[in-house]
Amino acid sequence: GNSVTQMEGPVTLSEEAFLTINCTYTATGYPSLFWYVQYPGEGLQLLLKATKADDKGSNKGFEATYRKETTSFHLEKGSVQVSDSAVYFCALGDAKQGAQKLVFGQGTRLTINP
Amino acid sequence: DTGVSQNPRHKITKRGQNVTFRCDPISEHNRLYWYRQTLGQGPEFLTYFQNEAQLEKSRLLSDRFSAERPKGSFSTLEIQRTEQGDSAMYLCASSSGTVNPYEQYFGPGTRLTVT
Numbered sequence: 001g002n003s004v005t006q007m008e009g010p011v012t013l014s015e016e017a018f019l020t021i022n023c024t025y026t027a028t029g030y031p032s033l034f035w036y037v038q039y040p041g042e043g044l045q046l047l048l049k050a051t052k053a054d055d056k057g058s059n060k061g062f063e064a065t066y067r068k069e070t071t072s073f074h075l076e077k078g079s080v081q082v083s084d085s086a087v088y089f090c091a092l093g094d095a096k097q098g099a100q101k102l103v104f105g106q107g108t109r110l111t112i113n114p
Numbered sequence: 115d116t117g118v119s120q121n122p123r124h125k126i127t128k129r130g131q132n133v134t135f136r137c138d139p140i141s142e143h144n145r146l147y148w149y150r151q152t153l154g155q156g157p158e159f160l161t162y163f164q165n166e167a168q169l170e171k172s173r174l175l176s177d178r179f180s181a182e183r184p185k186g187s188f189s190t191l192e193i194q195r196t197e198q199g200d201s202a203m204y205l206c207a208s209s210s211g212t213v214n215p216y217e218q219y220f221g222p223g224t225r226l227t228v229t
Contacts, residue, residue: 004156032216043118044157044205044220089156093216100209100216101147101170104156 002027006090006105013080014113021075021108023064023090031092033057033066033073034102038087047075047088082112116140118221120206126227127196134192135224139208146189147218148181149205150174157205163189196228 007022025031035047035057048057053068062077073090090105119138127133139146144165149157160179161171165186175181178196183189193200203225207218 034216036220043222044207046217046219049217091156100145101159101162102149102157102216102218103159106154106156 002031002092002094002103004090004092004103004105006088006108008106008108010109010111012111012113015082016079017112019075019077019080019084019110021088021090021110023073023075023105025071025073025090025092027071027092027094029094030068031094033064034091034093035062035064035073035075036089036091036104038089038107040086044089080110080112082114085110085112118206118208118219120204120221120224122224123222124225124227126229129198129228130195132192132194133196133226134190135204135206135226137189137191137206137221139188139206140210140219141187143208143210143219144186145209146183147207147209148189148191149207151203151205151223152201160191160204193226196226198228201226201228 003026005024032051034049036044037047038044048059050057050066056065064073064075087107087109089107091102121136146163148160151157161181163183178194181191203223205223207220209218
């Protein structure tokens with residue numbers, strides 16, 4: 001079945017540091033890929049998405065490129081801020097698996113220190 | 115557009131009691147999903163509705179769980195004879211069939227604690 005593996009956390013960085021959170025996936029078809037973010041006390045929010053190979057999703061300074069050859073969708077940001085502290089989830093959706101459900105990774109907790 | 119809402123936000127119940135949660139999706143969204151999230155894990159799919167039809171249920175959804183979406187608008191998730199293992203955050207999400215169905219919008223969740 002489909003699965004998503006994320007880099008284990010927690011990750012702690014200083015403000016303005018470069019961020020990479022690794023995400024790899026296993027899927028039988030050609031899934032859509034997503035990053036969701038969960039800020040403290042809030043619900044999951046869609047951060048960015050990519051629907052086919054080589055697509056780059058971007059939002060709020062974050063980027064991720066759909067790499068079919070390495071089955072990866074790593075999240076990057078050039079200069080993080082304290083307000084980026086949150087839990088980040090990589091997810092995939094594959095219509096061949098029936099319902100358009102999302103399959104999530106376990107999440108990576110990110111803390112940015114001033 | 116007020117987003118996805120869920121009620122209650124927190125529920126504490128004793129083992130063996132029944133609980134019911136409500137989800138109100140974004141009004142124009144015809145697809146509605148329930149997920150369960152335990153501490154330190156990502157959300158896991160429970161069930162999915164397209165309009166009022168329940169089209170898929172996960173194996174995680176035991177016979178004690180039932181979900182409805184009677185008029186294709188709000189949905190309820192009921193857990194009968196709760197067990198301590200049911201303690202989790204229950205998330206509802208909705209999406210539009212005319213856009214990427216995986217672009218799901220989540221509510222704040224209902225945190226269930228079974229004592």
